[in-house]
Amino acid sequence: MSFSLGLDTGGTYTDAVIFDNLQNSVAAKAKSLTTRHDLAVGIAGAAAKVLKNSGVTAGDISLVSISTTLATNALVEGQGGRTALVMIGFGEKDIERAGLKNALRDDPVIFLPGGHDTFGNAKPLDLSALETALDELADHVSAFAVAGYFAVRNPAHEIAVRELIHKRTKRPVTCSHELSSKLNGPKRALTTLLNARLIDMIARLINATKGFLDTQGITAPLMVVRGDGSLVSAQFALQRPIETILSGPAASIVGAHFLTDMDEAIIADIGGTTTDIAILDEGRPRIDDAGASVGGYRTMVEAVAMRTHGLGGDSEVKLDETALHATIQLGPRRLSPISLTAIAHPDIIMPVLKRQLNQLIPTRLDGRFAFVTGMPENMAAGLSKSQAALIARITEVPQPLDKLLKGTAELATLDALVSRGLVLIAGFTPSDAKHVCGAFTHWNSEAATLAAALFTRKRDGNGNPLCGTPEAFSQMVINRLIQQSANYILESVFYEDGLDGASIVKSPLIERALNRTPGIARMALFLDRPLIGLGASATAYYPAAADIVGLQCHVPVDADVANAIGAVVGQVRVQVSAEIVQNDNMQFAVTGTEIELSENLFTEEEDALSAAKTACERAASEKAERAGANNVTVAVKDDIRATVLDGQRHFVSASILATASGRPAS
Structure with a gap:
């Protein structure tokens, strides 16, 4: 039993490695498309391939460990099930703090009298409001989050509320004292709310992995990577799914250190949905003392000091057509690449793209399709009438938006369904642009070219066509991703130095340095460590991005599976x-x-x-x-x-x- 099986489930691909514990090296690696509607399919595909490639048997496996970007992606994209938040001893004004109001969206909140003082002494607890609300809430939420005033000093009231909810409903419950012992009630409530939203997602991942291991007869312990790069048992992670935010990126940092043996570096990891940037100091990732920040939320989760941006190979490509000169915008939403969608449904995608190209007037819905993700029914709890009516018309087969939607008002309804993780949009992405330019060939390049051609018909504020050819437009998208990657790298390192990275990157002096503008005063920018590029498409973007900021770039041989490697070499x-x-x-x-x-x-x-x-x-x-x-x-x-x-x-x-x-x- 001298081998470990490492798995990473990302937004687009599930990676697998067989790690030789005796040789301290990768024995085999494999990839399979992540199947969000049924994670077991993607996991089984990648794991079965890597076992076959390595020749390793079930009895040879001593450890199985998984990392994932699912939780990170869900927060970046604003996804997750509808959750009821129970606040004990707090008031309405507390919702305004720590970003809690934005995180709640339209999810219900129940305020209960109670809580404790700083020494843990209890105030009178009144459960009547919760008892009244539970019967209705049970069918309209997928989980409950409970946060009590000074619960870190005495969790008795949170436990009482949890027991009542368990007695009256079958929904999972997360209590704030289980996640953090730090003060700051609203921030703890935010962390608890996000944790409750992620329970179903992480449970599906762990159960899918266990199912594959059972079918293969693999009895090795199953571990999960947390956001600080450490490992915990699968059962432990099920109770604290919020701790898996930044799991995949943290595993990548551990993997990057193993692959390069570099102790000081900037690490940039590009996936399908996000770009994750962190700093390696003395061979260890920096830890964010203020708590992990993902998707605009500052949590109480101890995790690597990493900045996560909604930029990846599957980022949505949009145009700001209101400007005099139209500009390309990427992300933060992930789309299903049109070239990938056309692989599974060529008889639907190809005719629609050709029809739209032959229309006299282009529309904003051209090249866009919608289909359901196959999420469990409980994730659809609490839909509005308009949302329920629209999702009833959406099927597993992609439908063009120009035929699906009855009017522009339904665009907002569709966006709400996408945010809940119930619907996925297919459209043009940087991955498609790479297919148009010939750099990628594994999906349907013709579909990508047709979708790019639809963009070339659009016009800017001056009425001029955006671009002449699909190839030229695709190169613009690629260049935009490279430039945005370089900006994010700089922004992140400035933040690590205690500066306002976003504003500094936009300053004229930095622009002169990056553009190498000639003049009497010439600007130059120097960083104190090289860049390690990770991700399947790292070689396509990071050498060019590193050149913009004057960095040396290292893309290790197994950069495409660094996260799966990091999953098995940690502690x-x-x-x-x-x-x-x-x-x-x-x-x-x-x-x-x-x-x-x-x-x-x-x-x-x-x-x-x-x-x-x-x-x-x-x-x-x-x-x-x-x-x-x-x-x-x-x-x-x-x-x-x-x-x-x-x-x-x-x-x-x-x-x-x-x-x-x-x-x-x-």
Whole structure:
């Protein structure tokens, strides 16, 4: 049992590698299209291929580990099931904080009296509003999120609400104290809401993987990569799917370090939906102390300090036709590439594209098709009448939008269905542009060329045609992706240096440096480390993007499966924390949602610190074992905050953090 199976499920492809643990190298790799309607198909396709290519048998596999960009993509694209948020002890104004209102969209919120104070003392809890709402909500949401005031000091009210929901509904429930021990209730509520939305998606991924392993007779432990690059057991990940945001990118960083042995680098990973950029310092990815930021949401999830942008090979290509000179816009929404869609449905796609080319007047719906994704029925909970009426007309077979939609008002309805992950749009993407130019040949190049030709008929604000030929337009799209990639690389490194990257990249001085504008004052830009390009299309874009910003670019041999490699070479790593504060009686109170103490009040600071450290160390070790670690080691740190007044030391508070790590048990 000297081999590991690494899997990565991305927005477009599912990657698989067989890793030789003795040789410390990749024995075989394979890819299969990700099948969002049934993830098992794509997983089985990639895994079966790589097993066949390597000649490795089920009994040879000692570890299976998966990473994924599904959670990241869902947040970037604004997808996820309808979720009810239960706020205990909070008020209406709290919804305005931490981006919670935008994240909620039109999802329901129930406010309950209750919660706790800073010492964990309870206020009266009233469940009547929840009891009244549950019967109706059960059929209109796919999950529940529960956030209580100071639940990190006492989770009793969150637990009571969870038990009531479990008793009255069959929907999954996420409590905020299960995800973070940090203060800032609205931010914790946001993290909990997003976690609840992702439960079904990650459960489908894990269950699909387990199903394949069972059919193959593979009994090795199944692990999942978290957003900080560490590994946890599949069962552990099912309870905390939010921790898998940035899972795929984090695995890529681990894989990039393994493939290049470079300790200092900028890592850029381009996939179908997103571009992920991170910094490698001293052989480890930087961790974002403020919490992972994805899709405009700042969460409480510990993850790599990575900036995720809605830019990839399958990004939607749009035109800003209102400007005097029309400009190409890419993303952030992912489309099904028209050349890929035409592979499965040539008899539908090709005639429609030809018909639209023969029309006298082009329309904004040309070259666009819609089809259902095959998501589970519970993901459609809470649709409006107009949304339900439209999705009833959409089938598994792509339909052209110019025939499907009854009017422009239905465009907004269609966008809402796409945001829920229920419908996918097929259209022109950078991947199609590569087919038109001849760089890619694996899908239907004729369909890509016809779709590009539809764009050439469009005009800018001056009434001039956008472009003369499909090839010229496609090159414009490719150039735009390269330029946007270079901008995102610069923007990200400026942010890492504590600057406002987005505004600095647009400054005239930076533009002069990038364009190498001649003049008396010449500008040059220097970065202190090279670029590692990852992703299946890395060689197509990153050398040119690196040249724009004056970087050396390294694209390793297995750059296309770096995430699957990173999934099997990482370690289990978990943390447990506790807080110590003084109450009104000058006693030292130890609080923490994951620790157990027979007594949590102490008269001496040293006793409180000792008890907290012992409890955190024990809890972290047990948590690591539950997460799938073997031979666990634990490191404990403390942060004691005190002031000195009139020569006297006064205790303010203390934090204890225990970090447990180890390789997965095999």
